[in-house]
Amino acid sequence: MNAENTVLVTGATGNVGRQVVSQLITARTSTVRALTRNPSTATLPDEVDVRQGDLADPAALETALEGVNAVFLMWPFHTAEPALAVVNAVTRHARRVVFLSSGAVQDGLTPAQQSHPVGQSHAQVEEFIEQSGLTWSHLRPSTFAANTLWWADQIRTGDVVQGAYGAVPMALLHEADIAAVAVHALTEDGHHRAVHRLTGPEVLTQTAQVRTIGAVIGRPLLWQELSREAARQRLLADESFPNAFADALLDGYADMLDAPRPALTSTVEAVTGAPARTYHQWVCDHAADFR
Ligand SMILES: NC(=O)c1ccc[n+]([C@@H]2O[C@H](COP(=O)([O-])OP(=O)(O)OC[C@H]3O[C@@H](n4cnc5c(N)ncnc54)[C@H](OP(=O)(O)O)[C@@H]3O)[C@@H](O)[C@H]2O)c1
Structure with a gap:
């Protein structure tokens, strides 16, 4: 484990985040920190540094972000505006962010031009991240299995x-595959400005x-x-x-x-080898x- 490389996983008790946590632990390349609103019910592995925090309260995230190099960011809300303060907080501490976006985001359209509300909010968060100066990768998964x-x-x-x-x-996608791509993007070079469109x-x-x-x-x-x-x-x-x-x-x-x-993509295999x-x-x- 490399104490120099600390990854903060948001949504760590969710479908994808829980897998990101366990795959980071297995990879043994980073210290794993996890964000949850309720540490007492989070049931995360003992190796994880569990921090209480709410993405709706970005000021309170500063402590959880201290010493963090990379962030796995998920966005649980239907509006994107509050994400700007969260991205700014991440930018003050970390160098890299991997964002769990959505396959609903359509290429070549501004957030306002997106046809689906989920695409609109995720495209807006993507834009905040792209303008932040962070090293970034976006994951755009298809429907979750x-x-x-x-x-x-x-x-x-x-x-x-x-x-x-x-x-x-539907091209249903296993959460373990989304997480596997996330772990590569969080821990390897070569994913800056990558938009990983993922399907089963x-x-x-x-x-x-x-x-x-x-x-x-x-x-x-x-x-x-x-x-x-x-x-x-x-x-x-x-x-x-x-x-x-x-x-x-x-x-x-x-x-x-x-x-x-x-349309099916081969991105999972291209990034993870499986x-x-x-x-x-x-x-x-x-x-x-x-x-
Ligand atoms: N479902 C799909 O088909 C699909 C497809 C493409 C993209 N997506 C996107 O994937 C994301 C959902 O990922 P998921 O399925 O892994 O999550 P999930 O299983 O729905 O879990 C929600 C997670 O969000 C966290 N959370 C909720 N409100 C929070 C808050 N105010 N502050 C901090 N954390 C909060 C929860 O943490 P605590 O309760 O521990 O705080 C939990 O870990 C959404 O952005 C969705 O749009 C979904």
């Missing part, structure tokens, strides 16, 4: 998954995703198509799903249904959540 955990309750209690837009094709290795409709889960857990599962409004009501009634995100999610699916099939993991592999890694 982890989103399908939203079906876990339905699958644990029955053989049918209800939702809208079952025919939407295959395109699957939601209906096919449900069949894959069934095949792995050994129980045939069926997709049941709901109207958009019925699906919206279902999401709003689900306490584990953020209500504010229901319309954005369904609008995104409607757009994806009309858009060309997602091909992107399949959705089948992701389900095997998370099978316990569906049983």
Whole structure:
């Protein structure tokens, strides 16, 4: 472990950040510091220097940033403006930032020209970072395979998954692959100004995703198509799903249904040397959540 190289991981208890933490520990090239609002419930490995902090309170981040060389930055909010103060705080301490952006960001458009709200806010954070003077890399991942955990309750209690837009094709991405690219960008040279557009290795409709889960857990599962409004009501009634995100999610699916099939990239393999993991592999890694 190199005490000269300290990496601060934000979103360290989330899908991607938790993987970034564990892969940095395995790489043994950096001291790993993690940001969370609730250290007492974060359940991070003992090797991690866990710091309490809130990205909505940039002044309080200064302590967590002391002595840090590189930051893995995720942005959990739907508005980008508060990110400027966070990027400024990072710039006062660190040399490098790797930003978990979104595949929704369209090339060649300003933040205001982006067609999707998620693309707008992430494009704005990207712009703040590009203007900061930091060494930067942006990760623009496709849809996370982890989103399908939203079906876990339905699958644990029955053989049918209800939702809208079952025919939407997605290039689902394993969080371990996003993290693997992040760890390379955080710890190696050669990623400055890189925009890493990441996808999984295959395109699957939601209906096919449900069949894959069934095949792995050994129980045939069926997709049941709901109207958009019925699906919206279902999401709003689900306490584990953020209500504010229901319309954005369904609008995104409607757009994806009309858009060309997602284009696959080979960026995961080009950066890490290993091909992107399949959705089948992701389900095997998370099978316990569906049983
Ligand atoms: N889901 C997708 O398909 C998809 C696709 C492309 C891009 N993305 C982007 O990926 C990001 C989500 O990543 P994820 O799935 O790894 O996260 P996640 O599992 O949703 O976890 C959220 C993380 O954000 C942290 N967090 C929330 N509010 C915070 C605050 N006020 N201050 C500090 N930390 C806060 C939480 O930390 P604590 O609770 O420990 O504080 C937690 O670690 C979003 O920006 C999303 O737009 C998602």
